[in-house]
Amino acid sequence: MAEPLINITGVTHAYKTQSGPLPVLAGLDVEVPEGGFAAVVGPSGCGKSTLTKLIAGLMKPDGGEVRVHGEPVKGPRSNVGMAFQNPVLLEWRSILKNVLLPLEIVHSPLSKAEQEARARRLLALVGLEGFEEKRPSELSGGMRQRASLCRALIHQPEVLILDEPFGALDAFTREDLWQIMHEVKKEEPFTGVLITHDLREAIFLADEVFVLSGRPARTQYRMTVPIEGPRDIDHLYTPEAAEMLNILRHQIEVAQGRAPAEAS
Structure with missing residues (x-):
């Protein structure tokens, strides 16, 4: 059996503080196959964002291994794209120029004309055609997050890390962006960690x-989502989705020490 593209095994990590080490991860195991999409959930402060930094090579674990393509992650990787809750768009640049920003840092085999054409295609894919020359302040929160997603994808990353990118948006806008994410993944294949x-x-x-x-934190529970084929929001209102949500809620309560480990 082929090794997963992302393989995190027995990872431990502690932050250094004035009062001594502050353990954050203790025995973390996560794997994501090539082209797969994994979501990581858990109580606040359990080290979810630390995990993203380890995958991106922005920090090293104290113990265990983080491997991508079977090779240990030893430093920052240019084939990783990242999007966060705050889009962090540069106000003095147009949306198009914001999307193109990573290509000023990461080498691209594309010509300038091809880079711009790619940026415009990505913006059209997420519904921002016609907004290329607008400034971030002229866009809604959801539109800025769409632009942030395009920026994360502009250099065709192999791995896309999404750290609560939709958390600050209203429910309707979030659902709209979830659907867009599925469309984007079909057009721009990547291995995702959410x-x-x-x-x-x-x-x-x-x-x-x-x-x-x-x-x-350690890996407490792993759930396979058995939804095949194209997904739409109606999937979230089925008995199967309700059962999955109940299982995950119970596991979160276990993680918080508010419920016994056995099924409720």
């Missing part, structure tokens, strides 16, 4: 959901 507090978001977007325990 950090989220929204369990509905997790089961709608992901193939597998990993539940982390409290601090220091």
Whole structure:
């Protein structure tokens, strides 16, 4: 059996503080196959964002291994795209220029004309055609997040990390962007890791959901999402989705110490 594209095994990590080490991760195991999409959920402060930094090579684990394509991650990787809750768009640049920004840092085999054509195609894919020359302040929160997603994808990353990118948006806009994410993934294949507090978001977007325990965190539970074929929001209102949500809610309560480990 082929090794997963992302393979995190027995990872431990502690932050250094004035009062001594602060353990965050203790025995974390996560794997994502090539082209797969994993969601990571758990109580606040359980190390979900730390996990994204380890995958991106922005920090090293104290123990265990983080491997991509079977090779240990030893430093920042140019084939990783990242999008966060705050889009962090540069106000003095147009939306088009914001999307193109990573290509000023990461080498691209595309010509300038091809880069711009790609940026325009991505913006059209997420519904921002005609807004290329607008400034971020002229766009709604949901539109800015769409632009942020295009920026994360502009250099054709192999791995896309999404750290609560839709958390600050209203429910309607979030659902709209979830659907767009599925369309984007069909057109722009990537291996995805989503950090989220929204369990509905997790089961709608992901193939597998990993539940982390409290601090220091370990992998407490792993759920395969058995939704085949194209997904639409109606999937979230089925008995199967309700059952998955109940299981995940219970596992979160276990992680918080508010419920016994056995099924409720």
